[in-house]
Every structure is written in structure tokens, then in C-alpha cells.
Amino acid sequence: MIDITGTRFFGSKAATVTATRVAAQEPVGEYTWQLIDVTTDRGTETYQVLVDGDHDVLHTDAGATAYVANVGTLGEVHGELRPAPATPMGAEQSNTSLYVGDTIVKVFRRLEDGLNPDVELLSRIDNPHVAPVTAYVVRGGQTLAMQQARLTGTDGFDAATQGELSLADARDLGAAVRSVHDSLADTFGTGTVSADEIKQELHGRLDQNIARAAVLDEHAHLIRAAIDRIPDEPVAVQRVHGDLHLGQTIKGASWYLIDFEGEPARSLEERRRPDHPLRDVAGMVRSFGYAAAVGKHGPEWGDEMAAALLEGYGDADEVLLAAYVADKAAYEVAYEANNRPDWIDIPLRAIEALS
Numbered sequence: 001m002i003d004i005t006g007t008r009f010f011g012s013k014a015a016t017v018t019a020t021r022v023a024a025q026e027p028v029g030e031y032t033w034q035l036i037d038v039t040t041d042r043g044t045e046t047y048q049v050l051v052d053g054d055h056d057v058l059h060t061d062a063g064a065t066a067y068v069a070n071v072g073t074l075g076e077v078h079g080e081l082r083p084a085p086a087t088p089m090g091a092e093q094s095n096t097s098l099y100v101g102d103t104i105v106k107v108f109r110r111l112e113d114g115l116n117p118d119v120e121l122l123s124r125i126d127n128p129h130v131a132p133v134t135a136y137v138v139r140g141g142q143t144l145a146m147q148q149a150r151l152t153g154t155d156g157f158d159a160a161t162q163g164e165l166s167l168a169d170a171r172d173l174g175a176a177v178r179s180v181h182d183s184l185a186d187t188f189g190t191g192t193v194s195a196d197e198i199k200q201e202l203h204g205r206l207d208q209n210i211a212r213a214a215v216l217d218e219h220a221h222l223i224r225a226a227i228d229r230i231p232d233e234p235v236a237v238q239r240v241h242g243d244l245h246l247g248q249t250i251k252g253a254s255w256y257l258i259d260f261e262g263e264p265a266r267s268l269e270e271r272r273r274p275d276h277p278l279r280d281v282a283g284m285v286r287s288f289g290y291a292a293a294v295g296k297h298g299p300e301w302g303d304e305m306a307a308a309l310l311e312g313y314g315d316a317d318e319v320l321l322a323a324y325v326a327d328k329a330a331y332e333v334a335y336e337a338n339n340r341p342d343w344i345d346i347p348l349r350a351i352e353a354l355s
Contacts, residue, residue: 001020001022001036001054002034002036002049002051002054002055002056003054004036004038004047004049004056005017005038007056008093008094008339009047009093009094009095009096009109009110010038010047011045011094011110011264011265011338012038012040012042012045012338013338013339014212014213014337014338015040015041015042016040016041017038017039017040018039018040018041019037019038019039020036020037020038020039021036021037022034022035022036022037023035023036023037023046026073026074028050028066028067028070028074029066029069029070030052030066031050031051031052031057031063031066032050032051032052033048033049033050033051033067033070033074034048034049034050034051035047035048035111036049045110046110046111046112046142047109047110047111048107048108048109048110048111048144049109050063050066050067058088058096058098058107059088059090059096060088061085061086061087061088064086064087064088064098065085065086067086067098067105067107067145068083068084068086068098068100068105069083071105071137071144071145072137074137074139074144075137075138075139075140075144076137076138076139077135077136077137078135078136078137078138079123079133079134079135079136079147080134080135081135081137081147082100082101082103082134082135082147083100084100084101084103085100085101086098086099086100086105087099089104094109094110094264095107095108095109095261096109099150100147101150102149102150103134103147103148103149103150104131104147104148104149104150104151105145105146105147106118106145106146106147106148107144107145108143108144108145108146108261110264111142111143111144112142112267112268113141113142113268114141114142114143114268114269114272115138115143116136116143116146116261116268117239117242117260117261117262117268117271117272118133118143118146118259118260118261119133119136119143119146120272121184121188121239121260122146122148122260123136124187124188125180125183125184125187126183126187127179127180127183128179128254129176129179129180129254129255129256129257130180130256130257130258130260131148131149131150131151131256131258132148132149133146133147133148134147134148134149135147151250151252151256151258152250152252153250153251153252153253153256154250154251154252155246155247155249155250155251156173156246156247156248156249156250156251156255157245157246157247157249157287157290157291159246159251160246160287160288160291160295160305161291161294161295161297162295163295163297164251165251165305167304167305167308168308169251170288170305170306170308170309170312171308171309171311171312172254172255172312173249173255173284173309173312174281174284174308174309174310174311174312174313174314175312175313176254176255176256176257176312177244177257177280177281177284177309177313178312178313178314180241180257181238181240181277181280184238184239184240185238185239187239188238188239188274189238190236190237190238190274191236191237191238191274192234192235192236192237193234193235193237194232194234194235195230195231195232195233195234195235196232197235198230198235198276198323199227199228199230202227202323202324202327203224203227205327205330205331206220206223206224206227206327206330208334209330209331209333209334210334212265212334212337212338213333213334213336213337213338213344215333215337215344215348216330216333216334216351219348219351219352222326222351222352222354222355223326223327223329223330223351223354225354226322226323226325226326226354227323227326227327229319229322229323230319230320230323231319235276235320236276237274237275237276238274238275238276238277239272239274239275240274240275240276240277240279240280241257241260241262241280241283242260242261242262242263242266242271242275242279242280243259243261243262243263243264243283244257244279244280244281244283244284244287245283245284245286245287245290246284246287246288246290246291247287263331264335265331265334265335265338276320276324278316278317278320278321278324279324279327279328281309281310281313281316281321281324282321282324282325282327282328283328284306284309285306285309285310285321285325285328286325286328286329286332286347286350288302288305288306288309289302289306289346289350290346291305292305293346293349294346325350326351326354329347329350329351330347330351332346332347332350333347333348333351
């Protein structure tokens, strides 16, 4: 059996694995498609792989092409799949994306019960800053893969770290995020929750992140202070991206937002829950902080780009935004502890700056 615990898409690297088993398998050309249940001290997670012996082959042209040609036999197809020779995008992600002609097929690695938000949102909204989903495959209520139009342009994080973005670009990005938020609100509706509910959620998320990264505990008082400053007024909520950062954008003829499935560490139920749109804005603010660190532009550059982004986005409650920025930085610490330990100092410095 393949050992997936060292792969990028395995999401519980800091957990103790107690058992693995093949939950399902089907022949796919000369390869074998499998669902693997991985049990850890945190619970059981299911992962999708395509193997040749004990090696995953979705990162190869032959494996990717075999998967695309056969995925329609693995579950229930919605829309019209367009199979063609496939090439992996190459970037390490929590999922695997394949170039298929003028489309992209995204293979969801960790499977959960329910329609993936990436499919749910992008198959319904009509907005020039996203690529609509044209087909997807579901098996036993779990989303295996989706196909959507292929966008051309430069990864937003790469453009930022390489110094290719101007303040005007950041303002345009803010306007694009606002446009997508408006489309999500128009399509899925809006609501309100109490400030106490938001505070309880953010405190609860901090507790979860501390459980995933103990180093957060010594900084928790700074994050809780930012959360507790939220005024006791009703808070508007709606469907949002849920994990927005520069790496989830493409700079082409316009700005495009991609990967609407939400934070990988959260349950699907949590990711589908309406939230305040400033969660996405906070993600972009933090992402410019990452780009400043990785690109060695200096913190002032990151602050200026974030300010331009906010200018383009429009009205944003500063206190609420600060709470979501603190929450995002805490999530980043937990994510880096489980995926890229060498990067953990980037979000930790942002949290320390809250003092």
C-alpha cells in the first residue's frame, strides 16, 4: 500500500497515524484507483490516489491521462466531461490539478461527505473573475473531481514575490474580490449573526489551532484580545471563498480568483457555513505579508500593498478586519507546523506584532 503520510496532500502530518486501509479500489487503465482511510489520534480521513504498485502516479502525464479518461466510471457525472491527454500542473497543493486541453481538472485528494464548495460555488455564480465549473464527479456523496475552464496568467503570489505587482494592481485585486463577494451574496443570499457568535467561533478556531500547533499557546492572549475588541453589534454573513490568498489568484487580462473549497484543515460543514467577507480580505492582507517576507521586499511594501487592496475593496470595518487577520495568522501557524515548518516564523511575527 502507498504511504501517503509524507505527501503534500496529507493534511495531518503532526498527528500520530494508527492505521491505514484501502476502503475502495477500481482498475483505471494499467493503474489502480484507490480510496485510502488513514486513522490518526484525531480521527479518520479518506484520501484519493491513483497508484502503480506503491507509488502515486497522478503527478505523471500517463497517470493523469488515465485518470481523466476513466474518472467518469468512478462515480456519478454531473455536466459533460471533456477527456483529453492530461498534464499535471506540477505545483504541490492539497489537491492535484491537471491541464486537459483548454480546461483544468482538479482531483480532490481528501474526500468528505457533501458537495465540495469549489463545485457548489463555481457552478452557480456568474462573475468575470472566476472560471465556472462545467462538470464534476461524485461518488457516495463525496466529490472526486471537477472540470473548469483554463485561465491564463501568472500566479498572484509569484507575481508579488517577484516584484511584478504595482499598487494599482493591488487596488484592482481588491475590486475583484469585492465583485466576487457581491456575486456570492446575490446568488446564495446573506444573513446576520450576533457578535458573540462570531467571537465564540474565532475563539473556538484558536483553540483548534493551538491543538494543532502548541507554539500558539504563548501568543494566544494577543489573538484573543483582537477578537474581544469586536463590538456587540449584528454581523453580516454570506458565502465566501474561505481561504483566499495571493496563491489563489491569477493575474492575467484581469484578476481571477480560484480554489473556492476553503481552508483544508476545516471540515466541509464548516467551510460551507456563511461567514463575514472580511475573512477573505484578511487572507489577502496576510498574503501580502507573506509575499513581503518571501520576496524580501520589507514589511513596508507589504503594508502599502495591503492598504491599496483595501482601497480597491471599499468599506471594511477595521476592528473586525483586525480580528480576522489575527485569526488567519493563527491558522497559518498551525498550517505551517503541519506542512512547512521552515515558514512558521512568518505568521508568528505577524502575531507578535499585535502587541
